[in-house]
Amino acid sequence: MKAMILAAGKGERLRPLTLHTPKPLVRAAGVPLIEYHLRNLAAAGFRQLVINHAWLGEQIENHLGDGARFGLEIAYSAEGEPLETGGGIFRALPLLGDEPFLVVNGDIWTDYDFSSLRRPLTDLAHLVLVDNPAHHAGGDFRLYDSQVEDAIAGQPSLTYSGIAVLHPRLFAGCRDSAFKLAPLLRDAMREGLVSGEHFRGRWVDVGTHERLADVERLLASEV
Template sequence: MVLAAGRGTRLAPLTDSTPKPLVAVAGRPFLEHILEFLRASGIREVVLNLHHLGRRIEEHLGDGARFGLRVRYSWENPILDTGGGIKRAEPLLAGEPFVVLNGDSLLELRLVEVVERHRERGAVATMVVRPDPDAERYGLVELDADDRVRRVTGQPPGAPGPLRPFMFPGLQVFESAIFDWMDAGAAFGVTRVTYPRLLKAGAPVQGFVTLARWVNIDTPGALAAADAELRRQPFRF
C-alpha cells in the first residue's frame, strides 16, 4: 500500500494543482520511482489511498497494467491520516501480510530482506528505521539490543532500556492481524496511535535497521535535493 492521500501543504503552491506523489523527480513522477521499486521487489498488487487531487493519480496510473502491476484505490472523504487510511483499505489488504510505504519518500534497499526478517521474528509489524541525528523530527523510534521496537514517539513511557534512537522513513510490514488494533472510521496516525497501542500490549513489533540511501520530497528543499540526487545517481533496485 502506498499512502498517497495527503495534501502536501509544505510543497504548496506546487501541490495546489499536482498531487505530491506526481511531482516530478529526475524527469518523472515520484510515484513511478515507488512503483518501480515495488515491482522490482516482487510485488504485483498495489493499493493507493486517495483524497487530495486523487483523480489525477487514478488517471495517471489507471489499472497499473503499463507498470506491470495491478493497482486499486481506496478513497477517503474526509481524509483519515495514515492509520485510518490503512484501516479503510482493509477490504483490499486483509488476509495476508502487506507492505506500507509513504508516497513522498523511498529507500534503496532489498525489500525481500525486510519481509524475511519480519517473518523470522514472528512480528505483527516491522518498522524499517535509519540512524539520524535529527531522528525526532521524523518520529523517534527506539529499539532494544535485539532490534525489537520498544518505544515510538515517546510511547509507552517506562519502556525497558537501554534503547537506541532511530528515525522512521515510513516503510513498514504488517500482518493482517494489525487491523484488530485499528478503529474503523476514525482518523488517526499509525505512529501516534497504533504502534503505542501494540507496544503497551506487548505485541511483537520488530525494527529493521538500514543505512540504505533514502530520499524524500516532503519540503521544497528536500524535493530539490532528491531531484539532484537521482539525476546524479538513479535508483538501482
C-alpha cells in the same frame, strides 16, 4: 504479499507545486515520485498494490491506471477527506486481505530493497528505521535486539522511515474514521510485538522544496 502506498496527503509544504498536482505526482528528475515506488515494488516481486488517495486523487488514478504498464495490478482506496495514516490503512483492509502487507509512505524517496520484506511476519508489525534526519533529530523509536521500543529521552533513537510490514490484526477493534498509526504501533510495542531493522541506505522524506532538491541531487549522482 500485497503492498500499499499511502498517497492521501495534501503536501501543503510543497505548495505551489501541490496546488494543482497531488504530492505523489510531483516530479523528481522528471519522474513522478510515486513511480519510483512502483518500479521498485515491481522489481522486488510485488504484483498487487493498493493506493489510497484524497486530495486530487483522480489525477493519480488517471496517471497510473490499472498499473499494467508497471507490471502491477493497482486497486484504489478513495477517501473523501484524509483519514490519516491509520484510518487510511484501515479503510483499505478489505482490498489488502487477511495476510501481512507492505506499506510505504508515498512522500518518501529511497533505494531500499523491498524484496527483503517479502518474508513471514511473526509479530504484528515490522518497521524499517533510519538515522534521524536534521528535521527530526529527536527520532521516533529505539531498536533493541531487533525489537522496536518507544524512544526514551537521552537515549539513542531512530526515525520511522515510512516503510513497514503490518498484520491486519494490528487494527483489531478500530473503526472507519481518521486516526494515526503510531498509537497502534506503540500499543503493540508494549506487548513486544513490533520488530524492526536499521536501514543505512539512501532515504529522503520529501516534505519540502529543499528535500525535493536533495532527491534530485541524489538522482543526478547516479547518471
